[in-house]
Amino acid sequence: MKKKLQSIILACIMAFTMAIAPVNSLLTDNSNVTVVEAAKKKTIKTFxxxxxxxxxxxxxxxxxxxxxxxxxxxxxxxxxxxxxxxxxxxxxxxxxxxxxxxxxxxxxxxxxxxxxxxxVKKDKTSSTYVYCNGGNSKSKIYHKTAHAHNMEGAIKMTKSQAKAKGYRACKTCW
Ligand SMILES: [Zn+2]
Missing domain, CATH: 2.60.40.10 (Immunoglobulins)
Incomplete structure (x- = not known):
């Protein structure tokens, strides 16, 4: 009778250890948890x-x-x-x-x-010529085309030249 009780207790201890073991390893092994979370996330297909x-x-x-x-x-x-x-x-x-x-x-x-x-690509149109106010106009503005806003006598130069001379971009042209 005593032996039977001993074996029951032993069986209980073994069962308890086995039940605890997988929980323990899941808690200590963080990589397992991370993998489970990553698998749940969806992929953004269109981008x-x-x-x-x-x-x-x-x-x-x-x-x-x-x-x-x-x-x-x-x-x-x-x-x-x-x-x-x-x-x-x-x-x-x-x-x-x-x-x-x-x-x-x-x-x-x-x-x-x-x-x-x-x-970032270089916008080639930005390095081409601009047309600065000339003739009767005294405003220091450069335009996209030679005859923008019925402009006459425009001075053709590069954008950087125009800027160096104190001209600013026309808000209507750009
Ligand atoms: Zn303009």
Missing amino acids: TINSLYNTYSKVTGKGLKNATVKAYAKGKLIGSSTVRSNGTYSISIPKQPSGRTVTVKISKSGYTTRSKSVT
């Missing part, structure tokens, strides 16, 4: 960035609607927005020099955050 030029003050593209989009340059946040219901986004940013990398991160709860980068 694009349109070409970005050094003359642009916004970065645009497509993404998952209502997702948050954030733009970064040199590791700093330069703008953020939300994807519209039509699946497009537009983030207002300060103009970036050509050659710089701009990264956009898209995030939404329940989804894995994605990021994409573009290199």
Whole structure:
């Protein structure tokens, strides 16, 4: 009788140890928990960035609607927005020099955050000629074309030359 009781107690201890063991390993092994969480997150399938030029003050593209989009340059946040219901986004940013990398991160709860980068391209039209007020006009403004706003006697020069001479861009032309 005594022996039977001993074996029952032993069986109880063994069963208890076995029940505890898997719980213990789950609590101590953090990597298991992380894997389970990552598997639950969905993938954002639609995510694009349109070409970005050094003359642009916004970065645009497509993404998952209502997702948050954030733009970064040199590791700093330069703008953020939300994807519209039509699946497009537009983030207002300060103009970036050509050659710089701009990264956009898209995030939404329940989804894995994605990021994409573009290199800022040089807008060739910005280095072409502009047309400064000449003739009778005394305002120091440069325009896109030689005869903008019925202008006569425009002085043709590059944008940087115009700026160096104190001319500013016409708000109607640009
Ligand atoms: Zn103009």
